[in-house]
Amino acid sequence: MRILLDTNILIHREANRVINEDIGTLFGWFDNLHYKKCIHPLSLSEIQKHKDGEIVKTIKAKIKNYTLLKTEAPESAEIQAVRDKYDQDENDRIDTSLLKEVFAERVNYLITEDRKIHKKAIDLEISDRVFSIDGFLEKVTAENPALAEYKTLSVRKEYFGNIDVNDRFFDLFRNDYQGFDKWFNSKADETAYICRSDEGKIVAFLYVKVEGKEENYSDIDPIFDKKKRLKIGTFKVISNGYKLGERFLKIIFDNALRNKVDEIYVTLFDNTEEQERLIGLLSDWGFCQYGIKYTPTGDEKIYVKDYKPEPDAEHQKSTYPFVDRDRRYFIVPIYPQYHTELFPDSILNNESADDYVENQPHRNAIQKVYISRSFYKNLIPGDVIVFYRTGGYYRGVVTTIGVVENVTLNIKNESEFVSLCRKRSVFTDEQLSEHWNYNQGNRPFIVNFLYLYSFPRRPNLQSLIEMGVIRDTYSVPRGFEEITKEQFDLILGASETDESFIIN
Numbered sequence: 187m188r189i190l191l192d193t194n195i196l197i198h199r200e201a202n203r204v205i206n207e208d209i210g211t212l213f214g215w216f217d218n219l220h221y222k223k224c225i226h227p228l229s230l231s232e233i234q235k236h237k238d239g240e241i242v243k244t245i246k247a248k249i250k251n252y253t254l255l256k257t258e259a260p261e262s263a264e265i266q267a268v269r270d271k272y273d274q275d276e277n278d279r280i281d282t283s284l285l286k287e288v289f290a291e292r293v294n295y296l297i298t299e300d301r302k303i304h305k306k307a308i309d310l311e312i313s314d315r316v317f318s319i320d321g322f323l324e325k326v327t328a329e330n331p332a333l334a335e336y337k338t339l340s341v342r343k344e345y346f347g348n349i350d351v352n353d354r355f356f357d358l359f360r361n362d363y364q365g366f367d368k369w370f371n372s373k374a375d376e377t378a379y380i381c382r383s384d385e386g387k388i389v390a391f392l393y394v395k396v397e398g399k400e401e402n403y404s405d406i407d408p409i410f411d412k413k414k415r416l417k418i419g420t421f422k423v424i425s426n427g428y429k430l431g432e433r434f435l436k437i438i439f440d441n442a443l444r445n446k447v448d449e450i451y452v453t454l455f456d457n458t459e460e461q462e463r464l465i466g467l468l469s470d471w472g473f474c475q476y477g478i479k480y481t482p483t484g485d486e487k488i489y490v491k492d493y494k495p496e497p498d499a500e501h502q503k504s505t506y507p508f509v510d511r512d513r514r515y516f517i518v519p520i521y522p523q524y525h526t527e528l529f530p531d532s533i534l535n536n537e538s539a540d541d542y543v544e545n546q547p548h549r550n551a552i553q554k555v556y557i558s559r560s561f562y563k564n565l566i567p568g569d570v571i572v573f574y575r576t577g578g579y580y581r582g583v584v585t586t587i588g589v590v591e592n593v594t595l596n597i598k599n600e601s602e603f604v605s606l607c608r609k610r611s612v613f614t615d616e617q618l619s620e621h622w623n624y625n626q627g628n629r630p631f632i633v634n635f636l637y638l639y640s641f642p643r644r645p646n647l648q649s650l651i652e653m654g655v656i657r658d659t660y661s662v663p664r665g666f667e668e669i670t671k672e673q674f675d676l677i678l679g680a681s682e683t684d685e686s687f688i689i690n
Contacts, residue, residue, distance in 0.1 A: 187221040190251070190287055192298035193229040193280070195319070196245065198459050208424060212297070212319050215326050228280045258283065259290035268306050279617060282306060287539050289510050297322050299459055301466060313326075314605050320463075325608070326430060329615065331371055340618045341381045341390070341433060347374035355388040359420065362455050378420070379437055381430060390430045391419040394438060396445045404479050406488060411453075416442045418452035418491075422465065429551045436552055436637075439507050442443050442493050443687055449493055452478045453486040465489065472504040497689050499568025506552070507638050507687045509570055509589050515674040516565070516654070516666045517572045517584070518556070522614045525575045528554060529586045529640065553591070556609040556633040557621055560665025563631055565593050571635060572677060574663055575644075582662065583644035584677055588635040595631045606632055610687050641681035649680060 191199075199209045216223055233245055265286050271281050281303050287293045289310050296316045298304070307316035317325065350431040351370045353647050360366045373393070375644045381390035399412040418438060423430045452473070456462055465487075497510040520528070556571075569590040575583050599601045600622045607618050621630055655673045656663075678685055 187295075188221065188224050188293040189216065189221050190224045190226060190255075190284060190293040190296045190596065191229075191252075192233045192296065192300060192303065194283060194299060194459065195297055196225060196229065199231065205348055207671075208319060211424075215323065217321050219326065219330070221437050222253045223250075223251070226280075226284050226287065228283050230254070232277070232280055232465060233543070238648070240590050255287065255292070259286045259292050261286070265289060268309055271309070272302065272306055278302070283312060285312070285316070288312050299463060299466075310684045316461055317473060320429075320431070324660070329608075330591055341379055341430075342436070344380045345374065345375045346370060346376055346378060349378070349380060349388075349391075353388055354421070354425075355391065358422065358458070358460065362444070362457070362483060379434065381433075388612045390423040390434055391420060392418070392434050392437060394441050395419050396441075396447065407477050407480070413448040414447060416447045416450045418450065421452065422460075422619075423464075431464075432552045436469070443507065445685065446686060447493050451476070451490050453489060455484065455486055463607070470503055470642070471506060479515075480569065482492060493629070495689075497568070499566075502567065502589055502636050503553075506636060509638065509687065510568065511671070511688050511690050513568050513570050514566075515570045515572065515576055515669050515671065516668050517663045517669050518558070519574050519576050519663045520556075521576055525573075525585070528641055529573070529637065552637050553610055554588070554635055555607050556588075556635060557607060557611065557613070557618075557630050558633060559625070559628050559630050562666045562668075563595060563667060565590050565594070567592055567635060570668055570674070571633075571666075572669070572674070576662070577647075579659060580648050581648035584650065584681070585644050586637065587639040588637050591629065591634045593633050603632075610634075616659060639683065639687065641677075641683060643682045645680040650677075653677075653680065 195212075196207070199213060213223075215221075230249075233242060266283060268285070269279065269282050273282055281298075281300060283301065284298070285306055288307075289312055290295045294315065296303075296307075297319065299318055304313065304316060304318070307313040315479055351367050356366070356370070363369070370428055376393075378393040379390075380388060383389050395417045397415045397417055399414055401410075401415070403410040416438070416551065421438075422432065423434060440448065450473075452468065454461055454464065456465060468491075469491050471491070472495070473491045476488045476490040479486040479488055495505040497507045497508045497514070499510065567590055571588045571590065572584050573586040573588065575585050577583065594606060597606065600619060603620045603622050604615055607613065608615065611618065613621065624630075645653070647656065647659065647662065651658060653676045655674075655676060656671060677683075678688075
């Protein structure tokens with residue numbers, strides 16, 4: 187297996203410019219799986235021009251640890267089209283040349299944090315072979331669970347005073363913010379969300395704070411209007427393949443919904459690859475650059491997410507978790523053995539939380555996959571799904587709401603099916619293969635959806651029949667079955683749902 191590394195991945199690895207759990211974990215997987223780490227000759231020329239002479243010297247000394255590509259793949263009409271569309275300078279042209287090796291199948295995968303390269307890969311229809319660090323870690327973790335470094339990754343609330351501020355996890359904050367340790371210790375009796383590996387290492391940390399309309403924003407330009415806000419005070423997730431970034435975003439959004447804020451905001455520097463990656467994650471979920479905050483150590487960028495938006499069915503992530511009440515509603519079954527795997531927040535009272543710690547990508551992800559052979563297939567973005575956990579008259583319950591992002595119907599073959607499902611499905615590759623081949627006359631299709639909400643109370647089948655949502659025990663959903671807006675409202679009322687995420 188030949189893995190081509192973008193120039194910046196190589197620079198950050200050898201220059202040790204980011205917290206080494208990110209790049210270090212990636213290279214650890216390369217070694218465990220005996221993958222060849224490849225460098226494009228153009229990357230070498232790019233490194234030679236780097237302004238830091240020590241980086242150039244270090245990489246030259248370690249070049250023997252990599253496989254240098256000895257030839258370049260030929261140009262093609264598809265590659266030229268990408269060049270014409272995107273390339274504006276020499277760096278852009280080098281990036282496209284790296285993609286050319288993947289397109290020509292001279293290497294198996296390319297790993298890069300460059301978002302423009304990922305856009306080019308989509309145009310070339312090779313996005314399934316071009317990965318970010320976290321995306322690649324997610325892939326190999328799902329494919330090789332026995333080799334995964336982190337076996338237990340549960341998110342917990344913990345007092346600042348019980349967390350070691352000297353842990354190297356906080357070095358980035360210490361470097362960026364004068365007096366970080368003093369600030370951290372002043373929060374001793376406040377709580378943060380924290381995730382540790384089974385070895386006790388901190389791998390994710392989140393602190394949020396609700397701010398009222400009279401908060402002083404004199405150090406922000408332009409000054410905020412008077413609104414109730416949720417501030418993301420401290421947020422860091424080490425890339426490890428477990429979708430912890432999405433897990434922690436869900437916690438942020440839940441806090442914002444619970445406290446009924448108007449906006450969420452975060453201030454951060456963009457000096458490192460890690461910080462740029464966080465900005466990319468936030469941007470994907472609707473955060474937009476607003477202005478700057480003046481600090482003694484430099485100017486931070488401010489990113490804001492409107493928490494009173496107009497729902498957008500075509501861009502669900504940007505207005506997540508809000509949905510338009512004027513949509514179609516469907517109820518769909520999910521078997522007990524898969525339910526809590528996919529929806530750990532919807533765990534039932536008779537299930538053990540210890541069995542569902544967040545140690546699989548699909549458990550942490552907001553974006554999820556549902557595999558179906560439903561007779562009804564014509565779902566569209568924005569359709570609202572109510573998931574019914576099967577179990578009979580008393581134990582069958584509705585537990586969870588999701589919203590459709592898109593549907594994939596015409597899947598070419600088993601390989602494409604497995605690739606599309608792998609990261610966000612509860613199934614192993616072997617189980618996905620069984621699903622694909624179960625009935626060759628009726629291949630499964632894929633519903634990509636966003637997990638929105640877990641019901642506080644779960645109406646059972648008996649209640650659903652009494653409310654008129656389901657006609658009788660013989661009419662339980664066997665695929666996607668549409669329900670009326672009035673039936674959906676009955677479910678919301680019986681489940682004691684906080685309806686503030688549903689916009690009239």
